Amino acid sequence: MSYQNINVETDQKTAVITINRPQSLNALNALTITELSKALDEIEQDSKFRVVIIIGSGEKSFVAGADIKEFSDFGTSAAEDLARNGQNILFNKIENLSKPVIAAVNGFALGGGLELAMACHIRYASENAKLGLPEVTLGLIPGYGGTQRLPKLVGKGLANEMIFSAKMIPAQRAKEIGLVNDVFSLDELLAKAKELANQIAQNSPMGIAKAIEAVNKSDGENGFETEIKSFGELFEMADKKEGVTAFLEKRKPSF
Numbered sequence: 224m225s226y227q228n229i230n231v232e233t234d235q236k237t238a239v240i241t242i243n244r245p246q247s248l249n250a251l252n253a254l255t256i257t258e259l260s261k262a263l264d265e266i267e268q269d270s271k272f273r274v275v276i277i278i279g280s281g282e283k284s285f286v287a288g289a290d291i292k293e294f295s296d297f298g299t300s301a302a303e304d305l306a307r308n309g310q311n312i313l314f315n316k317i318e319n320l321s322k323p324v325i326a327a328v329n330g331f332a333l334g335g336g337l338e339l340a341m342a343c344h345i346r347y348a349s350e351n352a353k354l355g356l357p358e359v360t361l362g363l364i365p366g367y368g369g370t371q372r373l374p375k376l377v378g379k380g381l382a383n384e385m386i387f388s389a390k391m392i393p394a395q396r397a398k399e400i401g402l403v404n405d406v407f408s409l410d411e412l413l414a415k416a417k418e419l420a421n422q423i424a425q426n427s428p429m430g431i432a433k434a435i436e437a438v439n440k441s442d443g444e445n446g447f448e449t450e451i452k453s454f455g456e457l458f459e460m461a462d463k464k465e466g467v468t469a470f471l472e473k474r475k476p477s478f
Contacts, residue, residue, distance in 0.1 A: 224265060228255040230280075231262050234417055236273040236424040238266045241280050248287035249279040251335045260312040267320060273424035273431075275320070276416045277343060278327040279336075282409055285328045285352070286336025291361070306366035309335075314368050317342040318439060321432035323423055327416040328352045329409060333391065338367040341376060344435065346402070347416050348394040349409040354402060355391035375442060377402050427462035427478050 230241040240262055242249040259277075266272045279285040294305055317324050317339075326332075326343035332354045340346050340354075348354070356369050364370060365386065374382040377400045385392065397403045407415045423431070433453040440449040457463045462478055469476035 224261065226258045226262065228252070229258045229262060231266075233272075235421060236271065237276060237417060237420040238262075238269075238272045238274070239276045239278065239413075239417075241278055242286060243280040245281045245284075247290065248284035248331060249281075249336070250287050250290045251339070252290035252293050256309055256313050260316060263313075263316055263320060267322065273322060273428055274420035275322055275324045276327055276413070276420055277324060277339070278413060278416070279329055282330060282351075284330040284336070285326070285332040286339055287331045288334030288336055288357070289367075302366075309367050314338060314342040318344075319435070321435060322428070323420075323431060323435070325416050325420060327412050328354070328394075328403065329412055333357055334365065334369075335367050338365060338369045338372070341372040341402075342368060345404055345419070347412060347419070348397060348403040348406050349412045350394055350406055351409055352394040352397070352403075352406075353391040354394070354397050355389065356386050357389040357391075359387065360389045373402075425478070427466055427476070429460050429462040429478075430457060430466075433457055 228242065228244050230243050232239045232241070240259065242255060242259070244250060244255065263275070266275055294302065297305065323345065324343040326340040326346045328340050328346060328348040330349065330351055330353070332340050332352060334357055337354050337356055356365050356373070358365050370386065373385065381400055394403065394406045398406050405415070433456070437446070437450045437453050440446040465478060466476045
């Protein structure tokens with residue numbers, strides 16, 4: 224499928240999605256959100272893909288935020304629909320995808336851009352990355368899950384500080400507080416993300432899908448029960464049989 228605002232490339236078992244709106248610092252507009260959603264649907268259904276990487280085009284920006292001019296004249300109902308639809312068709316979809324999604328944060332990740340990165344399962348950042356939620360400078364708050372995901376990643380106090388002050392933080396500070404997993408030079412970033420993706424792709428896709436589900440339930444009252452049930456269900460699946468057999472035969476499993 225061809226897209227206008229994103230590119231999708233294959234690297235072994237990894238789908239690399241590049242948000243390609245450099246003239247707007249890769250800002251998220253309605254079309255970009257729709258295209259990302261459609262691409263993820265295709266990747267989810269394609270068994271050749273085990274991992275997804277999302278990156279922005281160019282060297283300045285991952286995603287510099289939402290495209291403000293698209294919603295500047297909205298009223299309450301339209302604004303609620305914007306946030307709800309965006310969360311449902313993209314941000315929640317990323318979080319609940321059965322395949323791991325790695326954000327390669329190459330530059331600015333602001334507003335909706337940081338929310339996009341936080342919806343991903345893993346975040347790597349380049350040394351020049353700047354991350355923040357500046358919505359209160361517009362008289363707004365984050366609307367794509369920022370007030371919910373940021374506290375879970377960095378704690379309530381630091382999340383409040385970032386949201387209330389609207390300040391940007393550098394990549395190393397983001398690593399210190401657990402907002403990103405690791406920091407690399409801009410030249411290394413995508414290669415390091417692919418290296419991790421390739422390592423993940425060697426493991427059981429069934430196990431990983433169940434792990435994603437269980438981790439996502441960890442904040443709820445049914446988290447432990449989800450883990451127990453998923454653990455049991457995997458015993459009837461082909462990946463467990465191959466993994467255990469390979470271990471006993473002292474060979475690498477073939478998932």
